Amino acid sequence: MNVKKILALALAALMVLAMAACGGNNNGGNTSTPASNGGNNASEPGTTGEPTIADEFSVQIGPNPETLDPALNSAVDGGNMLVTLFETLLIIDENLEVKPGQAESYTVSEDGLTWTFTMRDGLKWSDGTDLNAKDFEYTFKRLADVNLAAPYGETVVGMVDGYQDAIGNPDKDGNMTTEPDIEKLNVKASDDGKTLTVILSYPCPYFDKLVAFGTMSPVQKATVEANGDAWATTPATYVCNGPYMISEWTPSERIVVKKNPNYSGGWDSSRIVTDTINFLLLEDSSASFAAYNSGTAVMIKDVPTEEIPSLTKVEDGGDFYVDTILGTYYLSMNLNKAPFNDVNVRKALNLAIDRDYIANVIMQGTYSPAYNFVGPGVSDASGMFFDNAKSANGGKTYISEDYEENKKLAQEALAAAGYPNGEGFPTITYSTNDAGYHVAVAEYLQSAYKEVLGITMNIDRVEWASFTPMRRAGDYEMSRNGWVMDYNDASNMIELLYSTNGNNDGKYNSASFDAAIDSSRCADQGDHFKFLHNAEKIMMEDYACIPVAYYNDFWLQSPSLKGSWHSPYGYWFFQYAYVEE
Amino acid sequence: MGKYIVKRIAMGILSVFIVATLTFFLMNLVPGGPFVAEKSISKAAQEALEAKFGLDKPLLQRYTTYMTDFLHGDMGFSLRQRGRTVSDIIFSKFPVSARLAGIAVVVALCVGIPLGCISAYNRGKLADNFIIVLGTCGIAIPSFISSVLLLYTFGSWLKILPTMGLNDAVSYIMPVTALAIYPTAYITRLMRSSLLDVMGQDYIRTAKAKGLSSFMILFKHALRNALLPVIAYVGPMLASLMTGSFVVEKIFTIPGLGREFVSSITNRDYTMIMGTTIILAALVIAANVIVDILYKIIDPRIKLK
Numbered sequence: 001m002n003v004k005k006i007l008a009l010a011l012a013a014l015m016v017l018a019m020a021a022c023g024g025n026n027n028g029g030n031t032s033t034p035a036s037n038g039g040n041n042a043s044e045p046g047t048t049g050e051p052t053i054a055d056e057f058s059v060q061i062g063p064n065p066e067t068l069d070p071a072l073n074s075a076v077d078g079g080n081m082l083v084t085l086f087e088t089l090l091i092i093d094e095n096l097e098v099k100p101g102q103a104e105s106y107t108v109s110e111d112g113l114t115w116t117f118t119m120r121d122g123l124k125w126s127d128g129t130d131l132n133a134k135d136f137e138y139t140f141k142r143l144a145d146v147n148l149a150a151p152y153g154e155t156v157v158g159m160v161d162g163y164q165d166a167i168g169n170p171d172k173d174g175n176m177t178t179e180p181d182i183e184k185l186n187v188k189a190s191d192d193g194k195t196l197t198v199i200l201s202y203p204c205p206y207f208d209k210l211v212a213f214g215t216m217s218p219v220q221k222a223t224v225e226a227n228g229d230a231w232a233t234t235p236a237t238y239v240c241n242g243p244y245m246i247s248e249w250t251p252s253e254r255i256v257v258k259k260n261p262n263y264s265g266g267w268d269s270s271r272i273v274t275d276t277i278n279f280l281l282l283e284d285s286s287a288s289f290a291a292y293n294s295g296t297a298v299m300i301k302d303v304p305t306e307e308i309p310s311l312t313k314v315e316d317g318g319d320f321y322v323d324t325i326l327g328t329y330y331l332s333m334n335l336n337k338a339p340f341n342d343v344n345v346r347k348a349l350n351l352a353i354d355r356d357y358i359a360n361v362i363m364q365g366t367y368s369p370a371y372n373f374v375g376p377g378v379s380d381a382s383g384m385f386f387d388n389a390k391s392a393n394g395g396k397t398y399i400s401e402d403y404e405e406n407k408k409l410a411q412e413a414l415a416a417a418g419y420p421n422g423e424g425f426p427t428i429t430y431s432t433n434d435a436g437y438h439v440a441v442a443e444y445l446q447s448a449y450k451e452v453l454g455i456t457m458n459i460d461r462v463e464w465a466s467f468t469p470m471r472r473a474g475d476y477e478m479s480r481n482g483w484v485m486d487y488n489d490a491s492n493m494i495e496l497l498y499s500t501n502g503n504n505d506g507k508y509n510s511a512s513f514d515a516a517i518d519s520s521r522c523a524d525q526g527d528h529f530k531f532l533h534n535a536e537k538i539m540m541e542d543y544a545c546i547p548v549a550y551y552n553d554f555w556l557q558s559p560s561l562k563g564s565w566h567s568p569y570g571y572w573f574f575q576y577a578y579v580e581e
Numbered sequence: 582m583g584k585y586i587v588k589r590i591a592m593g594i595l596s597v598f599i600v601a602t603l604t605f606f607l608m609n610l611v612p613g614g615p616f617v618a619e620k621s622i623s624k625a626a627q628e629a630l631e632a633k634f635g636l637d638k639p640l641l642q643r644y645t646t647y648m649t650d651f652l653h654g655d656m657g658f659s660l661r662q663r664g665r666t667v668s669d670i671i672f673s674k675f676p677v678s679a680r681l682a683g684i685a686v687v688v689a690l691c692v693g694i695p696l697g698c699i700s701a702y703n704r705g706k707l708a709d710n711f712i713i714v715l716g717t718c719g720i721a722i723p724s725f726i727s728s729v730l731l732l733y734t735f736g737s738w739l740k741i742l743p744t745m746g747l748n749d750a751v752s753y754i755m756p757v758t759a760l761a762i763y764p765t766a767y768i769t770r771l772m773r774s775s776l777l778d779v780m781g782q783d784y785i786r787t788a789k790a791k792g793l794s795s796f797m798i799l800f801k802h803a804l805r806n807a808l809l810p811v812i813a814y815v816g817p818m819l820a821s822l823m824t825g826s827f828v829v830e831k832i833f834t835i836p837g838l839g840r841e842f843v844s845s846i847t848n849r850d851y852t853m854i855m856g857t858t859i860i861l862a863a864l865v866i867a868a869n870v871i872v873d874i875l876y877k878i879i880d881p882r883i884k885l886k
Contacts, residue, residue, distance in 0.1 A: 067663045074618055147633065149626035151618060167625055174624065229664030251662075251670075252836040253746055282745065283840070284831045286729045290744040293737035465613035465849050502623070 422454025697772020719766025
């Protein structure tokens with residue numbers, strides 16, 4: 001009797017399971033195209049006339065962006081969406097060259113202060129209305145609006161004449177002596193909307209690259225004024241001008257973009273062939289990995305670190321890519337506090353660590369060891385900044401790659417500072433947030449400093465939202481730091497140590513370094529880079545911070561995805577991408 | 582009974598108010614702020630942002646402003662997801678979480694109660710031991726393990742279930758399973774022990790003595806009383822599942838409320854913290870009130886005061 005009942009129940013359970021499985025099979029069969037989004041895709045796979053190129057594909061490049069307003073975005077995943085949805089005056093192509101975008105050409109005056117952009121004819125917004133230089137004038141001025149508080153406002157238009165008046169002139173107590181007035185920003189479109197003239201207050205030799213930065217993407221005055229901040233939250237009001245436009249945005253699930261029929265600009269329209277791209281807003285690396293393995297996504301950025309050892313690199317015929325991006329993982333020391341105010345102590349802490357081990361073992365080769373502050377991928381007046389720095393330094397990096405030698409030098413430096421074998425050295429605290437490899441790196445530092453220098457280091461794990469303000473306030477001894485560059489000019493990295501820079505967390509303050517930076521702000525490209533090299537040499541010889549590793553992006557990409565490329569800015573460009581069926 | 586319900590609801594509203602007040606002051610005590618980013622913004626921009634969202638006002642004034650606005654149905658704008666209002670975010674995500682939780686609760690009850698009965702009915706036998714082992718596993722295995730296990734098995738390896746979203750019926754299978762495992766196991770154990778307890782009572786012995794079949798005894802006399810603790814558990818379970826499961830939502834990419842709840846705190850998105858906390862508190866309290874009323878219906882011996 002009992003056995004029968006159990007059997008009956010078990011049978012019932014089996015039936016339910018079988019039904020579920022059938023449902024799964026049927027559906028799995030129907031949804032062989034990625035992402036089954038409620039009838040969005042009108043054409044049935046297999047019935048299209050051109051079987052070679054798929055109508056759509058799905059990729060994962062990050063979680064839900066907090067904002068897609070170009071002026072408000074400060075995240076790399078938001079920036080990646082912007083390069084797909086918008087086009088700036090100039091664009092950076094797959095060879096990292098600055099190319100005409102919405103502007104067909106531009107000229108720079110001899111003093112480097114007057115930049116004149118000539119617009120292409122027949123430019124349109126995604127809603128079909130006309131776009132011209134006046135839209136860019138509005139965009140640039142909007143970036144200077146204090147009430148908008150664009151995080152990158154100062155970075156991109158801070159050097160434009162009249163910027164200080166645009167944001168208001170504070171006295172030394174921080175009280176405003178003049179009202180902010182964005183009309184003071186010296187950006188002027190001609191009456192016919194054909195040209196845009198930007199006057200700078202000091203030369204900015206990389207202004208062409210800044211103009212190509214996603215923050216400078218044009219926004220349409222009509223939609224912004226009609227909808228306020230909410231304009232950038234729904235496809236209906238999200239007016240853009242790039243190769244693709246948003247057709248659907250389910251926050252935390254997906255952003256669907258479609259080919260923009262009104263697009264004209266610097267990208268070759270004949271090469272924009274895919275109709276629809278799904279950006280899957282996956283937050284969990286296991287979820288991304290499953291989406292990739294199940295064929296839902298053809299490219300994923302979030303690869304579970306525990307899977308890395310089992311993946312095959314693309315050089316070896318696999319689908320796992322590692323590529324450099326413009327950024328450095330470094331450690332800040334609080335130079336206002338003893339013992340870090342002693343250059344010998346900083347030298348010892350700098351040289352006692354094995355960068356190769358950190359990057360290739362602890363970080364599983366997803367980073368590269370950093371012996372200079374500015375890493376590879378950053379361009380110079382000619383060639384690459386990193387290579388030129390190395391050849392000017394006798395073919396060597398500022399920190400030697402010879403770890404055994406470094407260890408000896410570190411021990412000598414610590415002895416010279418008055419702490420032979422670490423005797424009498426205070427216990428120091430290293431602060432870090434808990435993400436990625438941060439804690440593993442911290443634990444390595446702890447053991448290396450103990451072993452090589454005889455120093456005791458405590459690890460203080462700080463929650464992310466408290467971490468940055470704490471570091472900025474100088475309320476730490478040593479801490480993890482890192483910077484991914486916004487534009488491809490070494491100044492963006494080196495200026496982090498400028499005495500008044502908001503991100504100078506170590507409070508490094510060197511007159512000669514600041515002077516070199518000041519001199520680098522000149523019109524001449526050659527001088528610009530010469531002084532930046534000087535500045536890097538000064539800060540490296542001062543051991544102002546501890547470069548540890550250069551950032552890389554690593555991702556999985558199916559061989560079926562073609563035409564896309566990864567740029568050292570940390571973006572994937574999908575304008576020309578397609579999937580062969 | 583009517584009077585009791587009114588009283589409970591009034592108490593409930595008071596509790597929500599206290600929770601809201603405590604949350605408001607506590608979240609402002611935590612270091613960090615909503616406008617913190619790796620990239621520092623200028624002081625003027627920081628101040629402009631604070632003025633825009635009223636964060637430059639004294640705490641007490643902000644509190645009264647918030648509460649007045651809230652009573653007028655205005656939960657304000659999210660400080661981080663610029664341009665989106667808190668109510669938009671919550672009410673676009675709540676139905677997703679509620680649907681998922683509703684299904685998970687039904688599954689947990691439909692599976693947990695029979696399993697508990699079988700287990701109690703066969704006390705000490707093979708079936709009982711088997712169910713106890715299963716139940717222990719269900720309680721011990723955290724949802725991030727079971728979710729990933731499901732995802733890798735059915736999504737990556739067998740490729741029979743969609744790995745993300747809730748776009749069709751089959752896509753509910755994995756997240757519902759992952760969500761329901763723990764409550765199912767819990768209900769099974771609860772049901773088993775409560776049924777065993779009831780089966781030892783005098784009136785069951787009387788029923789047996791009268792010659793009723795064990796089937797009749799179980800369903801007609803024992804089950805009704807044994808269900809009481811399960812019903813008490815359903816309230817909080819439903820509320821906790823409805824406010825979403827952070828882990829399950831993250832792994833299966835479900836745009837639900839759970840993630841908003843967690844990320845609002847890490848982001849110091851004050852208005853979102855308030856909105857999600859108040860909703861959560863209201864749900865828990867409402868669920869408890871409903872359970873108390875259900876209790877009374879099932880067991881007339883319980884006096885409501």
